[in-house]
Structures are given as structure tokens and as C-alpha cells.
Amino acid sequence: MRTLNLGILAHVDAGKTSLTERLLHEAGVTDEIGSVDDGSTLTDSLALERRRGITIKAAVVSFALGETTVNLIDTPGHPDFIAEVERALGVLDGAVLVISAVEGVQAQTRVLMRALRRLRIPTLLFVNKIDREGARYGGLLREIAEKLDPSTIAMDTVVRVPGLRARTRSLPRTDQVFGAELADLLAEHDDAFLADYVRDERSATPERLRRSLAAQTGRARVFPVHFGSAITGEGVEGLTEGIRHLLPAAAADADGPVSGTVFKVERGPAGEKIAYARLFSGTIRVRDRLPFGDGKEGKATAVSVFDQGTDRRRPSVEAGRIAKLWGLDARIGDPIGLEPPTRTEHFAPPTLETVVVPSRPGDKGALHLALTQLAEADPLIGLRHDERRSELSLSLYGEVQKEVIGATLAEEFGLDVDFRASTVICVERPTGSGEAVEHIAKAPNPFLATVGLRIDPAPTGSGIGFRLGVELGSMPFAFFKAVEETVHETLAQGLRGWQVADCTVTMTHSGYWARQSTAHGGFDKSMSSTAGDFRGLTPLVLMDALRTAGTAVHEPIHRFRLDLPAEALGPVLAALAKLRAVPETPRLNGGECTLEGTVPAASVHELGQRLPSLTGGEGVAESA
Template sequence: MHTLNLGILAHVDAGKTSLTERLLHTAGVIDEIGSVDDGNTRTDSLALERQRGITIKSAVVSFTIEDITVNLIDTPGHPDFIAEVERVLSVLDGAVLVVSAVEGVQAQTRVLMRTLQRLRIPTLVFVNKIDRGGAQDTSTLRALSEKLTPAVVAMGSVDGLGTRGARCVPYAESDPGFTTRLTELLADRDDALLAAYVDGGAPLPYHRLREALVAQTGQALVHPVFFGSAVTGAGVDALIGGIGELLPTAGGDADGPVSGTVFKVERGAGGEKIAYVRMFSGTVRTRDRLPFGCDHTRGEGKVTAVGVFDHGAAVGAASVGAGRIGKLWGLGDIRIGDAVGATDGVTAEHFFAPPTLESVVVPSPPAGRGELHFALSQLAEQDPLINLRQDDIRKEVSVSLYGEVQKEVIQATLAQEFGIDVTFRQTTTICLERPAGTGCAFEVGDKDPNPFLATIGLRVDPAPIGSGVAYRIEVELGSMPFSLMRAVEETVGETLRQGIHGWPVTDCVVTLTHSGYWPRQSHSHAVFDKSMSSTAGDFRNLTPLVLMTALKRAGTTVYEPMHRFRLELPADTLGPTLPVLARLRAVPRAPSVQGASGVLEGEIPAARVHELQQQLPALTRGEGVLETGFDSYRAVVGPVPARPRTDHNPLNRKEYLLHTVRRITG
């Protein structure tokens, strides 16, 4: 039995979840098709998903195509939940990208297809809703070719388009138009096929074209397009046939070393943590001691139970092997993105931009802050990009966000699952700081003005954009105990979460240039005396002072997130729209006009996207269509925005030492 781990992806409301229901019904897994509107679909199991009619969390179900077990992963379509999609991409063998025949190629469709192509994930396209009024087949296929990729080929035609009786008629090998289009598409990417096509003088055998189609689809070079309707079932049989024939099944050696990736974490009815793992190699069994970790963190736990997906749902099993998706119990400290088994050198991959917005969460009544932090920590387990930011000074906690819908979902989840009512403050933009130059600082232990038994020297250098933070040492490895070295490195990472202006610092190299410590000592006939011996605390307390002094000498530039935008609007509304874009600090390129329609493209600060969305209907008589997506960070022009600090401000030495020394003596 083979396994295929298949993702269903789409722009919101294109019909992903409805297609999942239809696939399960056609495969005989469910007797009755659920409805998104009625809130009774198999994959939208959360109460909030049923109420809102959208997918918020990825869900796994399974069905069988001949000798293939398909683990189907339904993902969110709304851009505010793109992090859920990101976690799924790393575990897929193939994907079905759903496009609406009515709305056509939409903003999120483009983002998803670009990512699928970059990751070389074999992808079929399903054009849904051919039974709806306003459905288009020819123009949708043309839009796929123009806006997504020219490497698409329709696998059938549509009869009765836009009516309840619409159906898909698969092309046959006897159709010369289809075989010619298929030959030209495949020959462009296969030299041997091209030579046979040019030199043969006769049409290529259909079985050879089909073999080439399977090969090139499996290499993510071409993308077959199927038309149909998830509601009526039209075209779904052809899609299932395409999934079984054209997409590659999972590989991996079940007897090899254990290797897998955690792409989802949830809590069971008893509060226990359950990890969803895609296995790439080896086999995990109940009662195995399993190492896991990522990004320099390591853990180990005993697997107490295993579940695998079979005929629609997860069932208990003794083990889960290579190629399969399993649920593991007993790994209490495991996190999303962790590797299981061999974890050395594994880092979490990010395919989409991180959140660029944040907001303070305010509990009501204010006395519930402890319960709020616990609840948000539970949510952050399931979505690490929520990225809690605790402000101990103001007794506040903020969360990172992709958009306003995500804020509403967090608010509703806290109320329904934890009984906590919250409000949010105004959403603000998350900026970055990058060093403008090089800065150095060092302090000698127990020598004014340094009260700590630690000597530290640090240098901050700028690094290439996108490189993140690197830490290096120029002192001898044996010059200090490892625990003290480690304390400096860890504190550097923590301190750089807030730069000179309060924003995270990135794209820099921090180098340890000086080090010194007092060896473990004690008075005669007495126990260890930390007042005359260096501890990790000395280095943790001194590092922020030295690092922020070096950073201040280097100077930093604040960068704000910018979104690329594409605005389609009536040509006669270009005049009133351009001044509005200027007020929003957008930088549009020259507009293009074709007849009565115009297109504007350019960049706009992420902080102003929501405002543009609100003004657009009035500016364009309700006809404007806006597509936006994160593009890059740009240096702030004008007043530099600052974010209130959540630490005890190592930039203010007197305040910092007053708090730190009081904490130590206390």
C-alpha cells in the first residue's frame, strides 16, 4: 500500500472544504456530504470554524484510491491564517490548488502558487463552481496561464457551463486538439520528446505523452487542470483519477533512521499534547524514547500512544512508518516545527513572511491577567507565530498578527475555550532595526562602573539583509567555562529583541571580543561563596549593558514592512485615487490603462493597507479590486517610530542597575 500526503489549498471561499467533503463521499468514507454553510463538514471541527464558515486550523482526513492511502490535509484559505498553510507545505507529496470558475485567480491564489512552484511541490489545479452563474472556463484557463504559470493544460472541457447540470467531459487520445496542446507543452520541457516530435513526422503515441505528463507533473514542471463542481460532484471522478495517476506517492525507508517533522500540535480532551508528525524515514513505535528539537533546542520523550489515519479518521496503531502521517502522545515539550529523530542542524523553514502587525490583549476584568497569559500560551503552542510579548513593566501582553480577522478569531477562541473576555488595543505595525555601522564596548569585572564579576567585550557589525542574527567568538574556547559562554550567547539573543528604538534587531553579527571570570572560590573551611566567584547570572546581567552600548555606538536604522499592491479600477477613478495613495505614503508605478480599466501597482506601508481597503469602495464606485502581500522592509522616512520597552532598559544604566542589583540582593 502506497501513501500520498495531499494538500488542498485555495483562496478563501473557492471551495476547498466542500471539495474535501466531496472527495471523502466519492471515496466512500462518508455517507452524507457536509455543508460549510450548515457547519457540519468533517474537517472544520472547531466550533468557531462551523460558526464562521471558514477553515482556521489545518485538518487531516484520509481516503483510498486503489492501492494508495491519501492523507488529505485541508488548509485555511484566508490570508490571516497563512501560518497554518506554511506548516503543512513541508510535509506534502503533492497538492490540489482550487480556483473558483466565478471569481477566477485571486490574490491568495497567486501567493500559494508561487510558493508551491518555489518548493517544487507537484500540483494539480481544480477549477471549481462550474455550475454557478457567472462561471467562466476559457477566461479562467487563460488567467491561470497569464497570472500563475503558462505550464497548464486542461484535461477536459465543460458542457452546460453556469447551470446546475454542468459537467466535465474528459479529453480523449482521439482528440487531436488536446494531443497537440499536450505535445507542445511537454516537448518544451523534454528534449528527447521535442526531438521525436520534430523529426517523427507523425503524432507521438498517446501512451508516451501520458508517461511524459506523469513524469513532468511529478517534477512540478507542468500542472494539469481539471474542471468541476464540489457541490454537484461534476468532474470529481476525473480529479480523483488524476490524483492517483499524476501525483507521486511518498518515499522513505521504514527501516532507516527515524526522521520526521511536526506540523501541528493540539491538546486532547484531558489537556495532553498531541503532535502531528510526517515521517520521512524510519518507524516510531509506542514506548520508544524519541529525541526531538529544532533551532538549538533539544528534548526527548517517551511515546505513549500512536495514531495513524485510515478511512477518514485517526485510529490507534502500534507504530507509524516512513511516508505516513501519525499522531504521537507523550511528548510534553514538543513544538510545531520540531524534527523528530535526527535533529542536528535542523532549523524551522519559513516560506511566507512573518506577521507584521501586533496588538495588546486586554482582559476583562483586568484581574484575569494570569489566566490570560496561560490561555495565550496554549494558543501559541498551536500557532508559534502568535509570538507572545510580555511587558512586565506595564503588566501587558501583546500578540503578533497577520490581520484583523485573526484578531477576531483569537478573541472568540479565548471566550469559547477559556471563558476569558478580552478586547484589543489599536493594531500597530512591527518594525525592524538594522545596525548602521560597527560598534564595540567592553567592561572589566568588578571595576567601576561594573558591579558584576564578569568581563565581557562585544562588537556589533552589520550583516547582509535577510541573514538574521549571527553570534561568533574571538576569544579562546577554553577562556571561560561553557556555562558562562552559553549565558552570554543566550542573553545576546534575548537582548536583541529590543533595539535602540524598541524594535527587534536583525541582520547583524555579534562577536565576543573579551572575556574574563572569577573561578569558583570559598573562604577557608566554608562553602562556596558566590560573592567572590563568577556565576552565569553575572554574565546574564552584564551582557545587556555591554551589547546595548555597542549597538548605540553602531547606530541603527528602523525599517517598516512594505506591501506590494495591485489595484484594478475604472480608468476614470485614477485621478482621485492617486492623491489618496500619496497620503498613505504609497509609491505607485506608472498606471496602465486599457479601455475603461486601469491597473496600478506599487508599494504601500503595511500599516496603511487596512485604511486603503476601507477607502477603496468610495474611491472606485465599489469596482476596485485590491491585491496586497508582504514585499520587503524599507527604511523609515521622517520621524522614527519607537516601541515602549518591556525590559528594564539597559540603555539607561542607572535605572537598569538599580533594578538588577535590587533583584539580586532581594
């Protein structure tokens, strides 16, 4: 039995969860098709998801298609929850990107398609809602080719069936025109196919076309397009055949060394931590001791494998499958066993931040604990504790995410909170070099440690580097490790309250007092250096060095793309100048214009609000 870990992705309201429900019904997992509007879908299990009718957390459900076991991951479509999509991409063998036949290619559709292409994830496109008023076919195919990828091919044709009960049907394309179109597309990416086809067009037999289409779809070179309706079931059979025959199964070696990755963490009824993991190699059995994360180890106390719509307890899980593991104090992104070939950082990090305040002052400790647990399930919310102001801050993608966090705190933890107005997350970068040193046993140094540090600017995007400018053997390794860890912790908040980025910290001086004993042979803390001395002294020295270097605050910048009528270019350029955007040379195509450039994150929302009035409602904005 082959296994396929399949992701369903889409712009919000394209019908992604409805398609998931239809696939489960067609596979015999459910007797009735759940409704998003009624809150009866299988994968939207959170009460908040059912109330709002949107997917918030990625959900896993399994079903069989012939000889293929499909582990389907239903991901959120709203851009505020792009972090859930981020984590799912790293464990997929293939994907279905859902597009509305009415709204067409939307901003989030393009963001998702770019990530799928960049990561070479084999993808089928499913154009949903062909039964809706305003649904398009030929024009939408051209739009898909222009905005997503030119290497797409329609596998179906859409026809209107006359009569009293007129409806739209999706029929597989099998005519000669389709064969010639498919052969031309495949020849663009396969030199051997091209050589044979040029020599003799009859070499493009239906069987060879099918084999080559499957091979090139599996390499993410070609993207088949299916048409249908998740609500009526029209065209879904053709999509399931594409899933079975065109998307590659998981490559897995059950006898190899254990290698997996954690992509989701949740809490059980008793508060126990449950890790969702994709296993790339090896086999995990109950009671196995497993290395995970950064040098940690734990015992798998229970294993649950997804099967026919739910998860079932099993004694083991083999490579290629997705499992729920108990007993591991793991975080999202932690490797299990050997480092797996996961893909990370596909989307921009959050650019907004908000302060969370409990309605009852006495709940501050409980709020910190609750937010810590939420951060385990979603590391990108970036919980930050400002000790000087005694405030808790969260990173956000948007205002809807703020509402979801507030509802979660109320429902799961019984905490009512208020949020302050969201602000843009900035970073501090050193403007020069600075150096400071504190010597042991010299005032005002209260610690039994010598620490000297120099901070220098580094290229944008390089992060924080730590180097030794002293001999590694000049003091115990644990003391150097304490300094390095404390450097990273201290730079989480710089001179102006923002995280310090893109710098190199060099340790220039070191010194300690060796372990000493009293006359009675006991360890004397007052005469011996400990790691705590270095953890206490490092922030003081580092901040002195940073003050000497100086810092500048930088706000995040987004790339934007605007599609608009050519006559609206002048007013749009004037508006972009007021928003501090930097546009590139516009590209004109008849009466249409495409404009790309960069814009400060703080101006993105206003740009989206102003664009409709500037373009008569015809402009489309995309930013990332």
C-alpha cells in the same frame, strides 16, 4: 500501498472544504456530505469554524483511492490564517488548488500558486462551482494561464445539458485537438519528447502522452486543470483519477534513520501535548526514545495514524505517513531524528501587533499561561511580554485572527479579553557601531563577570549574528553560551521598544573568577562566577553599546500588484503617492494595466479600500 500526502488550498469561499467533504464521500469514508453552511463538515471540528463557516486550523483526514492512501490536509483559505498553510506546505507530496469558476483567480489564489511553484510541489487545479450562475470556462482558462502559470492544460470540457433539468457537465477531453495541445505543452519541457515529436508526430501516442504528463506534473512543470462542482459531484471523478495517476507518492524508506518534522501541535482533553508529524524516513514505535528539536529527547508514549476518515492507535508509524505522537514536548517546526528536507518561510511574517488586556485584572497570570499555550500551537502569533509596561502583545495577520483568538480564550480558557487597536510591527536597526564593557570587581558592576560587547550594523535580512573576539578557551563554554543566549533575548526589545534586527554582536572582553571553596571545602558562590552572573551583566553592557550605536525604526514594506483599467492609472498613481508607495513602471496590455511596487504595511489596508472607487470596481489588489 502507496501513500500521498495531499494539501487542499484555495482563496476563502472557493469551495475547498466542500471539495474535501465530496472526496471523503466518494471514497466511502462518510455516508453523508457535510455542509459548511450547516456546520456539519468533518474537517472543520472547532466550534468557531462551524459557526463562521471558515477553516481556521489545518485538519488531517485519510481515505483510500484504489491502491493509494491519501492523507488529505485541509488548510484555511482566509489570509489571516496563512501560517497554517505555511506549516502544511513543508509536508506535502502534492496539492490541489481550488479556484471558483465564478470569481476566478483571486489575490490569495496567486499567492498560494507562487508558493507551490517556488517549492516545486506537484499541483492539480480544480475549477469549482461550474454549476453556479456566472461560471466561466474559456475566459477563465486564459485568466489562469496569464495569472497563475502558462503551463496549464484543461483536462475537461464544460457543456450545458439541455432539457427540463438542465445542468452543467464536465466531460474529459479525448479529442485530437486535446492530444495536439497536450503534445505541444509537454514538448516545451521535455527535449527527448520534443525530438521524437518533431521527427514523427505519431510518436505522441496516448500512452506516451499519459506517461509524460504524469512525469512533468510530478516535477511541477505542468499543471492539469479539472472542472467540476464539489456540491453536485460533477467532475470530481476526473479529479480523483488525476490525484491517483498524476501526483507522485511519498518517497519513503521505512528502514532508514528516523527523520520527520512537527507541523501542528494541539492539546488533548487532559491538557497533554499532541504533535502532528510527517515522517520522511524510518519507523517510530511506541516507547521509542526520540531526539527532537534543539537537543531535546522524549519517549513516544502513544502513536496514532490516520486511516479512513479518522486516526487510529497503532504500535508504530512508517515513513511517508502522517501521525499524532504523544509524549514529546515538541514545538511546531521541530525536527524529529535527523533534520528532514522541510521547506519553511514561504510567506511574509505577520506585520500587525495588538495588546491583549484581561477584562478582570486578576486574570493576568491566567491570560499569560493561556497565550503561551496558543503560541505553542501557532508560533507566528509572536507572544511578547513588555515588562516595563506590564503588557502582553500578539503578532497578527489581520483583524479576523484577533476575533478568533478572543473567542478561543473565552471558550477554551474562560477568559474574557479586550484588544487594543492594531499597530504595525516595526524593527530597530543600528545606525552605527557601539561598544561597552564592564570589568569584574570594578564598580558599578555587581556581577562576578567581565563582559565587553560591540554591536555593528549588518545587511538587511541577515538577522542577529554573534561572534567571539576573544579566545574560546579563556573561560568555560557555558559562560559563552549564556552570553550568546542573553544577547538574543535582550535584542527582542531595543531602545525604542521594537525588536532589534540585522546586526552583529561581537564579544570583545571576557573574564571570570574560577570555582573557589571556603575553608571547609564547600562551594562559595560569593567567590565564584556562575552563568547567572553573565546572564545578569550581558543586558546592561549590550544596551550601553546599543545606545552608543543608536538605532532607527523601520516599518515593514509589502510588495503590491494592481490589475486595473488603463484609464484609471493616473488617479491610482496619485493615491499611491499619498500612501507613500513606490510604484514601478506600469505594464500596459490593451485596455488593461498591471502596476507593481512597494508600499508600507500600514497603508496596505487603505489601498485595498480605495482601489474600487478609483477603478470603478474593476481593480484587483494583491500584496505580500
